[in-house]
Amino acid sequence: MTQGPFRLDGMVAVVTGGSQGIGGAVSTALAQAGATVAVTNLPSKRSDVDAFVREIEAAGGKARGYDLDVTATADIAPVFDSIAADLGGLHILVNNSGVSSRLSALDVSEEHWDAVHGVNLKGVFFAAQAAARHMLNAGYGRIVNVASQLVVTSGPNRAVYVSAKGGVVALTKSLATEWAMQGITVNAVGPGPTDTPMTRNPDSARSDTDFLRHSPIGRRLQPEEIAGAVVFLASREAGAVNGHHLLVDAGWSVS
Numbered sequence: 001m002t003q004g005p006f007r008l009d010g011m012v013a014v015v016t017g018g019s020q021g022i023g024g025a026v027s028t029a030l031a032q033a034g035a036t037v038a039v040t041n042l043p044s045k046r047s048d049v050d051a052f053v054r055e056i057e058a059a060g061g062k063a064r065g066y067d068l069d070v071t072a073t074a075d076i077a078p079v080f081d082s083i084a085a086d087l088g089g090l091h092i093l094v095n096n097s098g099v100s101s102r103l104s105a106l107d108v109s110e111e112h113w114d115a116v117h118g119v120n121l122k123g124v125f126f127a128a129q130a131a132a133r134h135m136l137n138a139g140y141g142r143i144v145n146v147a148s149q150l151v152v153t154s155g156p157n158r159a160v161y162v163s164a165k166g167g168v169v170a171l172t173k174s175l176a177t178e179w180a181m182q183g184i185t186v187n188a189v190g191p192g193p194t195d196t197p198m199t200r201n202p203d204s205a206r207s208d209t210d211f212l213r214h215s216p217i218g219r220r221l222q223p224e225e226i227a228g229a230v231v232f233l234a235s236r237e238a239g240a241v242n243g244h245h246l247l248v249d250a251g252w253s254v255s
């Protein structure tokens with residue numbers, strides 16, 4: 001395949017929650033850019049992961065599926081070790097696994113808080129930690145965390161979600177400064193409202209009329225529109241971009 005900007009040939013990329021929505025688009029785009037992609041998702045979604053991997057391979061890409069629940073933090077490092085052994089290293093991590101939350105702050109239980117933060121923030125940290133052990137040994141790595149445009153604009157009934165994603169942005173900056181001298185960059189993308197399975201719920205549907213009035217482009221983004229930004233941040237060409245929260249929201253945050 002012809003070499004060019006933003007190529008990822010020879011790289012091994014891990015995408016958590018990588019078989020659907022933004023994660024699926026990111027996995028596909030990384031494979032198209034030449035990376036070998038480890039697509040991870042919950043064990044209960046293994047059949048979906050296997051079918052998705054076959055789609056990537058049918059299109060000429062390289063991928064393999066792995067079971068991973070990022071809330072089972074003790075399992076993360078062994079899975080990443082297996083990926084590195086199976087595929088020949090671990091150069092790129094996309095922390096995409098996430099859950100949504102739409103609750104009045106007065107209705108939030110401790111259990112709900114812990115469940116959302118367990119996936120959206122705690123899982124991000126321990127996945128980054130496990131990936132970085134491999135990257136530090138190699139002196140090279142790219143970590144891209146999926147945050148949210150809501151960190152900038154906020155919104156009602158999103159306190160738990162925004163606090164977790166805000167933590168992702170702060171964590172991104174901290175890890176970026178800690179590992180910069182070892183050849184690892186850590187960045188985040190902040191998707192605006194995107195058409196994914198997670199957003200296709202009754203609450204989202206009821207709010208779409210109001211949403212469309214405020215959207216600068218009058219529609220939700222498509223997952224593929226987020227994936228291009230991830231490929232850029234995962235590339236060698238983005239080596240001077242570090243600790244950045246790249247908003248991909250079609251101008252929502254500045255309108």
